[in-house]
Amino acid sequence: MSKVLMLAIITVLLLMLEGGMSSRTRTKRELAGPLHLSGIRDPYGSYCQRRGGCCPGRNDQCTVPYMDTICYCDLFCNRTVSDCCPDFWSHCLGTTPPYPPSSCERNGQRFHSGATYKENCNLCTCGQNGRWECEHHACLIDADMIQEVNSRGYGWRAANYSHFWGMTLDEGLRYRLGTQRPSRTIMNMNEIQMNMNGNDHLPSYFNAAEKWPGKIHEPLDQGNCNASWAFSTAAVASDRISIQSMGHMTPQLSPQNLISCDKRHQGGCAGGRIDGAWWYLRRRGVVTEECYPFSLPQQTPTEVARCMMQSRAVGRGKRQATAHCPNSHSYHNDIYQSTPPYRLSSNEKEIMKEIMDNGPVQAIMEVHEDFFVYKSGIYKHTDVNNYKPQQNRKHATHSVRITGWGEERDYNGRTNKYWIAANSWGKNWGEDGYFRIARGENECEIETFVIGVWGRVNMEDMHSHHHHHGRRK
Numbered sequence: 405m406s407k408v409l410m411l412a413i414i415t416v417l418l419l420m421l422e423g424g425m426s427s428r429t430r431t432k433r434e435l436a437g438p439l440h441l442s443g444i445r446d447p448y449g450s451y452c453q454r455r456g457g458c459c460p461g462r463n464d465q466c467t468v469p470y471m472d473t474i475c476y477c478d479l480f481c482n483r484t485v486s487d488c489c490p491d492f493w494s495h496c497l498g499t500t501p502p503y504p505p506s507s508c509e510r511n512g513q514r515f516h517s518g519a520t521y522k523e524n525c526n527l528c529t530c531g532q533n534g535r536w537e538c539e540h541h542a543c544l545i546d547a548d549m550i551q552e553v554n555s556r557g558y559g560w561r562a563a564n565y566s567h568f569w570g571m572t573l574d575e576g577l578r579y580r581l582g583t584q585r586p587s588r589t590i591m592n593m594n595e596i597q598m599n600m601n602g603n604d605h606l607p608s609y610f611n612a613a614e615k616w617p618g619k620i621h622e623p624l625d626q627g628n629c630n631a632s633w634a635f636s637t638a639a640v641a642s643d644r645i646s647i648q649s650m651g652h653m654t655p656q657l658s659p660q661n662l663i664s665c666d667k668r669h670q671g672g673c674a675g676g677r678i679d680g681a682w683w684y685l686r687r688r689g690v691v692t693e694e695c696y697p698f699s700l701p702q703q704t705p706t707e708v709a710r711c712m713m714q715s716r717a718v719g720r721g722k723r724q725a726t727a728h729c730p731n732s733h734s735y736h737n738d739i740y741q742s743t744p745p746y747r748l749s750s751n752e753k754e755i756m757k758e759i760m761d762n763g764p765v766q767a768i769m770e771v772h773e774d775f776f777v778y779k780s781g782i783y784k785h786t787d788v789n790n791y792k793p794q795q796n797r798k799h800a801t802h803s804v805r806i807t808g809w810g811e812e813r814d815y816n817g818r819t820n821k822y823w824i825a826a827n828s829w830g831k832n833w834g835e836d837g838y839f840r841i842a843r844g845e846n847e848c849e850i851e852t853f854v855i856g857v858w859g860r861v862n863m864e865d866m867h868s869h870h871h872h873h874g875r876r877k
């Protein structure tokens with residue numbers, strides 16, 4: 405055996421011995437923190453390279469400062485992996501590190517690069533740098549905003565809604581509203597002349613649901629269907645027909661009938677116009693919700709369903725459905741129509757008188773980011789997001805049904821006047837699906853464009869509808 409070979413064997417044996425003992429004696433290196441477990445951050449940094457090279461075998465002095473500790477560039481570190489400098493493998497061994505290129509931590513767990521999770525409306529991805537990289541969308545539910553609203557005295561309270569959680573503000577504005585701002589021509593529509601005389605007594609509180617019990621319909625839920633144009637129109641027409649027929653007919657008219665069949669310049673669940681909706685109600689008419697129920701768009705929110713129900717003239721301006729109800733349990737496919745709608749002035753008193761005399765009205769309004777989290781009280785758009793980027797402060801047009809008004813004294817002794825209005829975001833939202841909003845100051849433009857309408861009801865209708873139009877057995 406040559407001397408050289410003997411020496412080599414002894415060296416190997418010594419190295420092995422040393423290695424075997426190290427786990428007991430070399431506590432310092434272990435205490436330095438298992439870098440790969442807590443994340444070797446800065447994987448592209450140069451440490452061993454900056455040090456000027458690597459050390460063969462074991463050399464406890466072969467270190468470089470790393471974050472708030474040290475890392476090693478001696479071959480020995482390869483056995484424990486945990487205390488090697490990030491560039492040890494690439495620089496000293498010319499290989500890739502025995503751990504994934506980067507990993508991120510979340511709630512004490514590690515994730516490989518490329519892993520994702522959703523934080524409210526934002527997708528976070530574990531990036532190459534070992535850090536979570538998150539999108540920066542403004543979310544529809546914003547915990548800060550809710551807290552700000554509730555901690556300051558705005559006169560209304562905010563809440564989290566699980567059906568809005570995870571949506572972006574843009575999605576809320578795109579899928580939960582859906583009324584096109586009326587065109588200039590429509591906006592210039594003449595307002596009806598109302599002869600208000602001093603004798604008109606307007607009470608300080610009025611609620612259509614109390615004056616006309618059983619004739620004011622409960623708020624529906626448009627889901628992620630951008631069609632408030634159809635929901636608010638159907639709702640106002642339903643109430644008006646019920647009131648006008650003195651309860652002989654109390655149809656809840658079908659928004660879906662409008663969404664699927666009123667296609668003239670209308671986008672179904674992709675938005676539409678209220679003037680178009682009224683045109684359809686007057687000229688074609690719609691059936692009840694029970695007959696033609698609302699179905700949420702399944703695939704894409706903008707999907708426009710096929711029209712299942714037309715109407716044809718049967719003389720004297722009356723119309724009849726061309727098909728059975730598109731469901732197997734409802735037989736009453738009577739068509740309901742309206743007269744042309746009329747525009748009210750923006751004068752608070754005139755709007756009040758109209759509601760009190762004739763029933764709920766339709767109004768457009770601008771919905772701002774804070775309206776989605778409204779829970780109770782008298783809503784006013786707040787400035788809580790004013791310090792945030794523009795993307796957190798947005799608004800779009802919606803339409804709702806105003807059903808009454810009132811006033812409330814706050815702790816400062818100030819009287820706050822409000823409208824009572826029905827939204828179309830389900831009964832879990834707001835005050836049982838309703839909201840109250842400041843009155844007399846055109847809050848969110850709610851007094852800008854207000855519409856009233858008459859149902860087309862005559863004595864004959866009252867009688868023919870009367871016997872079969874009660875609730876379904």
Ligand SMILES: *[C@@H]1O[C@H](CO)[C@@H](O)[C@H](O)[C@H]1NC(C)=O
Binds near residue numbers: 483484485502
């Ligand atoms: C040390 O590095 C080599 C690459 O040269 C690798 O194959 C080996 O598995 C590593 N040893 C340990 C204990 O990680």
Ligand SMILES: *[C@@H]1O[C@H](CO)[C@@H](O)[C@H](O)[C@H]1NC(C)=O
Binds near residue numbers: 565566
């Ligand atoms: C809001 O509700 C969702 C779903 O119910 C919940 O996961 C989330 O943590 C809540 N957010 C806040 C800010 O309370």
Ligand SMILES: *[C@@H]1O[C@H](CO)[C@@H](O)[C@H](O)[C@H]1NC(C)=O
Binds near residue numbers: 582583584674706
């Ligand atoms: C929602 O409706 C509005 C008004 O018609 C429209 O401007 C908007 O593009 C619609 N959004 C989607 C996603 O269809």
